[in-house]
Amino acid sequence: xxxxxxxxxxxxxxxxPIKPGGNFTQEINLSTEEGTxxxxxxxxxxxxxxxxxIKVFPANKTSYPYDEPDGDQTxxxxxxxxxxxxxxxxxxxxxxxxxxxxxxxTINGEPGDLYNCSAESMYSLLVETGKTYLLRIxxxxxxxxxxxxxxxxxxxxxxxxxxxxxPFSTSYLFITPGQTxxxxxxxxxxxxxxxxxxxxxxxxxxxYDNTTSRALIKYTGNYTTPSSIPTPTFPNISDxxxxxxxxxxxxxLADSAHPINVPQNITRRIFMTVSxxxxxxxxxxxxTVDGNNKLAASLNNNSFVFPSTALLQQYYDNNYNVSLxxxxxxxxxxxxxxxxxxxxxxxxxxEGTQVxxxxxxxxxxxxxxxxxxxxxxxxxxxxxxxxxYLVGTGSADFDNGTDPGRFNLVDPPEVNTIAVPRxxxxxxxxxxxxxxxxFMHCHFERHTTWGMSTVVxxxxxxxxxxxxxxxxxxxxxxx
Numbered sequence: 405x406x407x408x409x410x411x412x413x414x415x416x417x418x419x420x421p422i423k424p425g426g427n428f429t430q431e432i433n434l435s436t437e438e439g440t441x442x443x444x445x446x447x448x449x450x451x452x453x454x455x456x457x458i459k460v461f462p463a464n465k466t467s468y469p470y471d472e473p474d475g476d477q478t479x480x481x482x483x484x485x486x487x488x489x490x491x492x493x494x495x496x497x498x499x500x501x502x503x504x505x506x507x508x509x510t511i512n513g514e515p516g517d518l519y520n521c522s523a524e525s526m527y528s529l530l531v532e533t534g535k536t537y538l539l540r541i542x543x544x545x546x547x548x549x550x551x552x553x554x555x556x557x558x559x560x561x562x563x564x565x566x567x568x569x570x571p572f573s574t575s576y577l578f579i580t581p582g583q584t585x586x587x588x589x590x591x592x593x594x595x596x597x598x599x600x601x602x603x604x605x606x607x608x609x610x611x612y613d614n615t616t617s618r619a620l621i622k623y624t625g626n627y628t629t630p631s632s633i634p635t636p637t638f639p640n641i642s643d644x645x646x647x648x649x650x651x652x653x654x655x656x657l658a659d660s661a662h663p664i665n666v667p668q669n670i671t672r673r674i675f676m677t678v679s680x681x682x683x684x685x686x687x688x689x690x691x692t693v694d695g696n697n698k699l700a701a702s703l704n705n706n707s708f709v710f711p712s713t714a715l716l717q718q719y720y721d722n723n724y725n726v727s728l729x730x731x732x733x734x735x736x737x738x739x740x741x742x743x744x745x746x747x748x749x750x751x752x753x754x755e756g757t758q759v760x761x762x763x764x765x766x767x768x769x770x771x772x773x774x775x776x777x778x779x780x781x782x783x784x785x786x787x788x789x790x791x792x793y794l795v796g797t798g799s800a801d802f803d804n805g806t807d808p809g810r811f812n813l814v815d816p817p818e819v820n821t822i823a824v825p826r827x828x829x830x831x832x833x834x835x836x837x838x839x840x841x842x843f844m845h846c847h848f849e850r851h852t853t854w855g856m857s858t859v860v861x862x863x864x865x866x867x868x869x870x871x872x873x874x875x876x877x878x879x880x881x882x883x
Contacts, residue, residue: 409840500691500698608781680778707855
């Protein structure tokens with residue numbers, strides 16, 4: 405959304421929530437995106453059911469960087485709860501504990517035939533022998549990263565997060581909440597039924613939904629329905645190597661028709677620890693974690709506190725003076741430590757509304773460092789308002805002396821969500837050329853609720869064309 409954070413959506417960051425019975429028209433402006441994006445609600449956990457796809461086709465008189473597919477199908481993964489999702493969230497906040505996990509995952513709204521309620525209505529994709537289909541896959545699941553595979557069929561990955569990638573063939577996808585993947589599938593098997601299967605990846609002792617969901621590929625034509633439908637094989641649920649290997653296969657096209665511009669002259673470096681923590685509760689709150697504590701999460705040991713009015717409106721009303729509305733998040737953790745091996749570091753974090761302020765035109769590098777504090781696991785980090793380049797990822801503590809030498813500055817993928825590996829690191833780069841107030845957060849909803857987030861404020865440039873657009877005539881009120 406170039407220069408238009410007013411339509412970005414996160415509650416108390418870009419706007420106040422739309423009240424029951426109210427309405428707000430958002431203006432979506434695309435720039436270079438091509439492929440599959442998605443939209444979703446950004447208030448509490450309402451994105452569980454309020455979400456959808458945005459399909460961006462090649463411009464007129466241009467084409468896909470691959471043979472045009474014979475079919476185009478959107479596939480959305482979601483979380484399904486027997487309970488009201490807001491009740492699950494409210495109970496978790498009241499106790500300070502881990503929220504109940506979902507009861508199933510869905511593929512286009514159906515968990516599939518492992519569930520009696522879905523056996524007759526499971527999602528099916530009808531294909532014709534010899535034809536190739538573009539599947540636009542969106543992971544809108546609340547709290548789990550996923551593996552996805554199709555029995556007897558490889559997938560060719562051609563895009564992610566609204567940008568093309570160098571095509572590669574794979575027997576499985578690894579996809580985090582918030583990510584999209586564009587894949588080509590050719591119907592090149594004997595005409596029959598084949599299962600598409602969705603199962604979680606989670607290399608942690610944290611709670612998670614350990615269920616499997618299924619859908620079908622059905623070939624057209626005359627054949628006997630099989631008594632036993634082929635099922636794909638998967639990496640082990642806790643095997644991090646296949647997840648990491650999939651990530652490093654993602655590379656930009658980086659050709660003359662799809663150029664990239666990776667920042668080379670870094671003017672702002674940020675080293676950011678990503679942790680699950682504890683926070684001591686007041687005696688009257690009834691928190692139940694390890695005594696009178698609540699679960700928390702942090703970036704550089706700060707658990708983000710949402711303001712009571714929209715931060716963007718405050719920024720605008722205070723003549724773009726950040727110091728009047730928030731504190732600055734430090735460029736590095738307040739206390740350095742052995743991030744992935746420490747055994748005696750305090751699990752407690754501070755709280756506050758802390759932001760990152762960037763000058764227009766800054767060339768930015770952020771290294772996200774997973775830590776050994778709390779329940780360790782992957783973290784899908786997402787930045788609003790930008791696509792960025794994933795230039796490197798690795799295990800253990802980031803080594804500033806050697807790891808930058810291994811960065812991919814030639815054809816890194818241009819994405820908006822990355823999986824920071826458990827007890828590992830990921831490095832991104834982008835140019836701060838989209839002025840505004842932009843939310844950065846873990847795309848696990850429970851971690852955002854616990855405070856694993858911050859706000860990136862990019863200052864205006866020197867011209868109208870490099871400055872935020874003024875607000876629309878109406879924004880949802882905060883009171």
